[in-house]
Amino acid sequence: MPLQQPNSPVHTIPCEITAEIFVHCLPTSYGWEWNIASQREAPMLLSHVCRDWREIALCMPALWTNMEFSVDNTHSHEIVRVYLLRTKGWPLSVKLRWPYRKLFGEDTWSLPVLQALLERAHHLEFLELRNVPFDCIRELDQLSESSNFPSLQKLTIDIDQDVLEWDSMEDMPCVRLFANAPVLREIYLIDYTPPAFLGSLPWHQLTKYEGSGVYLDHCADAMRLGSNLIECGLLADKVVQNHGLTLIHPGLKSLSLYEDLSAPCNSTDILRFLSLPALETLQILNAFYESFSDPEFLAFLTRSSPPLRKFTAEVNRLMDDDEDAVNVIGVDVSAFFSMPSLIELEMWHTHEKFISPFFSHCNNVTFLPQIQHLSFFHPRYLSCDAQHDSPDHVRDLSRRAARRVLNIVQAGLSARWNARHHGVASLKSFRLLWDGDIGDLPDDVLVPFRTMASEGLNISIKSSTRSYIL
Numbered sequence: 001m002p003l004q005q006p007n008s009p010v011h012t013i014p015c016e017i018t019a020e021i022f023v024h025c026l027p028t029s030y031g032w033e034w035n036i037a038s039q040r041e042a043p044m045l046l047s048h049v050c051r052d053w054r055e056i057a058l059c060m061p062a063l064w065t066n067m068e069f070s071v072d073n074t075h076s077h078e079i080v081r082v083y084l085l086r087t088k089g090w091p092l093s094v095k096l097r098w099p100y101r102k103l104f105g106e107d108t109w110s111l112p113v114l115q116a117l118l119e120r121a122h123h124l125e126f127l128e129l130r131n132v133p134f135d136c137i138r139e140l141d142q143l144s145e146s147s148n149f150p151s152l153q154k155l156t157i158d159i160d161q162d163v164l165e166w167d168s169m170e171d172m173p174c175v176r177l178f179a180n181a182p183v184l185r186e187i188y189l190i191d192y193t194p195p196a197f198l199g200s201l202p203w204h205q206l207t208k209y210e211g212s213g214v215y216l217d218h219c220a221d222a223m224r225l226g227s228n229l230i231e232c233g234l235l236a237d238k239v240v241q242n243h244g245l246t247l248i249h250p251g252l253k254s255l256s257l258y259e260d261l262s263a264p265c266n267s268t269d270i271l272r273f274l275s276l277p278a279l280e281t282l283q284i285l286n287a288f289y290e291s292f293s294d295p296e297f298l299a300f301l302t303r304s305s306p307p308l309r310k311f312t313a314e315v316n317r318l319m320d321d322d323e324d325a326v327n328v329i330g331v332d333v334s335a336f337f338s339m340p341s342l343i344e345l346e347m348w349h350t351h352e353k354f355i356s357p358f359f360s361h362c363n364n365v366t367f368l369p370q371i372q373h374l375s376f377f378h379p380r381y382l383s384c385d386a387q388h389d390s391p392d393h394v395r396d397l398s399r400r401a402a403r404r405v406l407n408i409v410q411a412g413l414s415a416r417w418n419a420r421h422h423g424v425a426s427l428k429s430f431r432l433l434w435d436g437d438i439g440d441l442p443d444d445v446l447v448p449f450r451t452m453a454s455e456g457l458n459i460s461i462k463s464s465t466r467s468y469i470l
Contacts, residue, residue, distance in 0.1 A: 208232070232252055234270065282306075309341065310346075362412035
């Protein structure tokens with residue numbers, strides 16, 4: 001029965017139920033091509049089906065408060081105003097992306113879009129501006145009302161990097177935009193947008209900073225400005241100058257470092273001039289193998305003496321077949337001797353040449369004496385000898401490697417479990433997860449793990465297809 005007919009069953013659904021269904025129709029993400037104005041997507045789609053649905057949709061501010069689209073034509077500001085009118089004063093979450101100007105030329109619509117947004121600045125809670133034209137920021141900065149954002153909690157900003165070129169830091173303009181944001185707690189700067197450019201932000205009240213594709217020096221500047229930061233995430237790919245002084249941040253508790261293998265520097269390079277005496281959580285993602293034995297990393301742990309509780313490391317999977325890199329990882333795991341307070345450890349994509357020396361130290365009571373939760377995800381093996389073999393032969397090699405790893409793990413884990421009454425913390429959980437099928441495992445390999453499980457250790461050993469400890 002056509003939806004437009006008044007006796008259609010859909011019209012018997014109470015408006016409250018229809019409204020709830022509408023909320024669940026909203027996309028969770030619009031991807032790279034943001035286009036909330038599309039009539040093929042909710043919420044616009046819902047308002048173009050029939051008169052009843054349109055009335056319900058237009059009376060629901062919740063459908064319009066998450067604005068996410070590209071500012072790429074002369075009608076952009078009209079769309080923004082329509083959406084803002086339909087929010088009826090509700091809290092706003094806005095994401096705007098500008099196309100690269102070198103491809104599209106100069107525009108005349110960016111400033112009206114931002115001006116329309118400023119009219120509802122009091123309602124903004126989350127704001128993301130990607131590749132925003134610098135001249136628009138400067139023009140808005142001249143408006144007295146442009147720095148009043150009383151509800152803004154999180155700001156993400158990416159200034160058109162072609163204009164972020166100054167001969168010196170002294171020449172860099174410092175915009176007043178967002179200066180009055182009393183509840184702002186999180187800032188995310190992208191693609192070389194320097195913290196000093198937004199130096200008028202209330203940095204003292206920020207608790208979280210993230211920088212992606214930034215200069216290493218800018219990361220240090222953010223930590224200096226954000227004296228009360230608790231959480232920080234960095235993906236740095238360039239160094240401007242060499243810091244000779246150690247930067248001490250007394251309150252930072254969580255640090256995440258993301259590596260880019262194509263970059264001329266590592267995010268972990270910031271540890272050379274950083275001291276974090278309150279650090280409790282450290283993540284190194286997409287890491288180089290040598291990060292774990294880097295003298296600078298060891299010096300950081302010694303210098304900071306942080307009360308580190310959780311450490312997560314993810315090795316870049318593209319390096320699995322790099323024989324030199326694999327050899328490096330088997331040389332030294334001494335960094336873990338400098339983590340005496342560690343309670344939780346997560347390792348991703350580590351090679352068996354790392355796993356072997358790691359578990360060989362588990363019978364040493366000075367090696368991670370407080371560890372309680374230990375996880376190894378997606379262990380790797382050398383596969384270059386098998387790359388021209390048949391799939392069955394490769395699968396057989398993988399299964400034999402998995403059993404070899406289990407024997408190594410079992411010996412070290414049993415030693416640590418049996419030492420729980422002799423000066424080390426008692427293990428509470430152990431997880432080992434393969435991302436492929438490793439087939440059946442013999443009972444003689446699994447019996448020691450099952451024994452520890454029966455004695456109280458929470459053990460999970462799984463492949464992509466099955467669980468071995470039930």
